[in-house]
Amino acid sequence: MRMTDQMRPTSYHRVAKALHWLIAALIIAQFVGGKFMTHLGLGTDEKFFVYQMHKSFGFIILGLSLYRLYWRLTHPVPALPTGMSKAEKAIAPITHWLFYGFMITVPLTGWLYVSAQSGVDTKIFFLIPVFHFPVPESDFWRGAFDNAHSALATAMIGLLVLHVAAALKHHYMSRDETFLRMLPAKEGATGRIAIPAITGALVAVAALYLVVMLVWGEDDHHGPAPTDERTAMEQIGQTSGDPHAWSLLPEESYVQLTGSAFGAEKTVHIDDVAAEIVLDLDHPEEAGAIRARIGLASLDSGEAITNDELKGSGWFSVAEYPAAMFVSDEIIATAQGFVAKGMLTIREVSQPIDLPFTVTMEGVTAVASAEVVVDRTTFGLGGDGAGVTPQVTVTLHIEAEPAR
Template identity: 30%
Template sequence: MTAAHRYSAVAVTLHWVIAVCILSMIPMGWWMTAAIEQPDSQALAYRVFQIHKSIGFLILALTVVRIVWRLTHRGPALPRGMKRWEAFAAHTTHVAFYTLMLALPLTGWLYVSAGWAVSQDRALEVATSWFGLFPIPHLPGVAELAAGVKRALAFQAMGAHAAMAWGAVILVALHVGAALKHQLVDRDGVLSHMVPFLKPGLKAGHEPSVSAPSSPWVERGVGVALIAVVAVAGAVAARPYAMPGLEMTRTEAPAPVSAPASGPVSAEAPVTPGTAAGWTIDSAASSIAFCGTHAGAAFKGRFERWEGQVWFDPTDLAGSKAVITVQTASARTGDPTQEGSLQGAEWFDPSRYPTARFETTGFRALGGDRYEATGRLRVRTTTVPVVLPFTFREAGGVAAVDGRLELDRTALDMGMESDATGDWVSKMIGVQIKVTARRAE
C-alpha cells in the first residue's frame, strides 16, 4: 500500500491522541463522581476532576484541529466493494463522533461555568486551570446569571454531558467492532488506513486518495510535535502540586513583599504613626502564611505581596501600633485551581477589593516575651475584631516577631455561597505571621 492509501501522519496522530484521551475520560468520570462524595477519596477525586477538565479542553482543541485538517486533506477512499448501508453507517458514525467530541467538552465547560454542584444541589464555584499551566475562564455571561438560572443550566448541562458520555461508549464499541470486522472478516485493509504498521488486506481494491500529502516530512514533524505536547501535559498533570510549608525559615522564605513593597498596594486611609519606636520590615525574612483543609486534604499557602508599618516598644505599649496591608491577589497555595478559586467573587474578589487590612487597636503584655495585639481585620467589605498573640524578641536592634491565630472564614463572609457548612474548605483558617524588622534610625 502506498502512502496515498493511508491517512496522513497528522491525521493518524490526532486520531490516536484523541482516542486515548476519550478512553481515559470514561472510567475517570465514573469513578470521580462517586469518589468525590466519600471523605477518604475526596482529595484524590478533586484532583482527578481537575485532570478530567484539562483533558476535556485538550479534546476540544484537538477536535477543532482535526476537523480543519480533515476538511483540507482528503482521506483514503472506502473499499469499492463496501455495501451502501455500511458506507452510510461509517459516515454517520464519523459525524456522530465529531459532534460528541465537540459537545462533550462544551457541556462540561458550561457546567463548570454555572458554578453549581448537581450532586449536592448547591452553588459550588471552582476555577479551572489547564494542567496547572494557565487558567481557563468560564464561559462569558454565565457568572452574571441569576442563581436559579445557573442551577437550571448546570442540571441541563450535566444531564446532556452524562447522556453523551454513554453515547460515546456505544460509538466506541461500534467503531472498534466495525474496525475488527473489516480487518478479520472482510480483510479489506480499512484498518491499515489508521494503523501504519498493518499491511493492506487481501481484498483491498481501494480508490487512490485524490490529494496525497505533498510534504510528508512536515506532516510527520507536526505529528511528533503533537505527541510531545500531550506527553508534556501528561507529565505536568502527574506531578504533585507543590505545597509550600508554613514553617518557613529565613533561608526558605519565598521572598514575600513587605515594606517597602515591590508592587503597588491600593490606597488606604492615611496611617497615624504611634509614639513608640518605628521598625523597618525585612521583606526577605518575613512572611504571612495560612493553612486549612480542602476536599479532605491539608493545604498551606502564603501571600506574596504585602506591606506593614510598625511602631512597637514593650515599655510603651500604649504608643505602639501596627498596620498590615495585603494584596489578596497574591495568595498562593501551589495549586492553580485553588488559587484561581480564591480570586472569585465569593472569596477575595481582588478585582473589586484588591487589599485586606489589619490595624491594631491596642497591645497587652502576657509575660516574658509574649504579647497580644487586638485589632480590626477587613476583608472585602467585612470587618471583624481580631486578637493576635505573638512573641517579640530583640537583639542588636533587630526584632523577630512570630504570631499565630485562627480566623473563621464564615465570619468574614468568604465562600459562603458554595461552602457555608465547611464540607469542602475548613471554616477555621490558620494564619501565621513571621516578621523580622530593624529598628528605624
C-alpha cells in the same frame, strides 16, 4: 487481498454507529461545558464538581476513542459514494484520521495539564483514582499543556463544524446516503425524523454557546488590581518620630494560610506585607499599635488553578479588593507574649480579631510569630460549601528593625 468497493458493507456496523454518536455527543458536551465552567461565576464546590466531571468525561472519551480506533482498523467501512468528486474523496479520509488524532490528543493534553498541578488528585466520577504523568509541576508546563489542550479542542470543534456541514450537504444537496448510513436504519422515517432533529439540536447547542460567550464574556481569570487602589494601599510606610516605631523588613516577612480543601491540606503563601508598627516591648499597653496591609495579588498556592480560584470573585476578589487590612490600637502583654486586639478587614467586611504573637530579638531585629484561626465564612469567602473547611489557620512571620 485488497478489498474492493463491491466487497464493502453498505452501512456502518451498529458498534461503529454507537461509538460515533456517543463520542460526538460527549465531545460537544465537553466543549460547551468547558466554556461554561470557565465563564460562569461558579462557587468553589460547584467548580470543583464541574472540573472533576469534565476530567471524568475526558477519560471516557479517551477510552472510547481508543476502542473506536481499534474497531476502525479491524472492521471494513462502507465505500465512498460514487458521485463524490476527486477532491471530496481525497479530503474525506484525511478528515476522519484527523478526528482520531484530536479525539486522543485533546484528552491526553488535558491529562498532562492536571498532571502538572501539584496536590490536585483526579478520580473518575470521584471513585476511580487516576495516575498522573511524571511531568514537571511548574507554571511553564501547566501553561503549555493548558494552551495545547485549548487549541486542540478548538481545532477539533472547527473540524466538527466542517464535518457536519459536509454531512448535511451530502443529504440535502447531493442526496446520497452518506449521512443515512451512520443512522440506526437507512430506510423509512428514520432519516426524515433523525436528520432534522440532529440539525436542530446542533443549532440549539450553537445558540446556547453563543449566548454564554456574549453574556459572560472573558474567562474567569483576574489581572492586577486597579492602579489607584494599589497606590493607596502602598501608602502604608514607616511611622516616623515615635521612639517605639519599627520598620518592617518586607523581604523577610510573609503571611501563610492553611486549610483543608476536599480532603487535602492547602497552604497559601503571601509575601506582599507592609505595616506601620509601634510597640514598646516592655510596656505595650502604653505604646502599641499596628496598621498592616496584606497584598492579596501575591498569594501563591503553588497551583495555578487554585490561585485563580482564590483571586476570583468567589473568594478574595483581588481585582476589586487588592488587599486585606489589620488594624490594632490595643496590644497587651501576656504570659506567652502579646495579644493585638484589632479588626481584620477583607472585601470591606471587618471582624474583630485577637492576634496572639511572640517576639524574639536577633540582634537589633525583632522577629514576631503569630498564629490564629479564622472562620472564612464570616468574611464571605468561598461560600458555605462542605468541600472547604470554614476554619483557616493564619500564620504570620514578621521581621522588623527600629525605625530611624
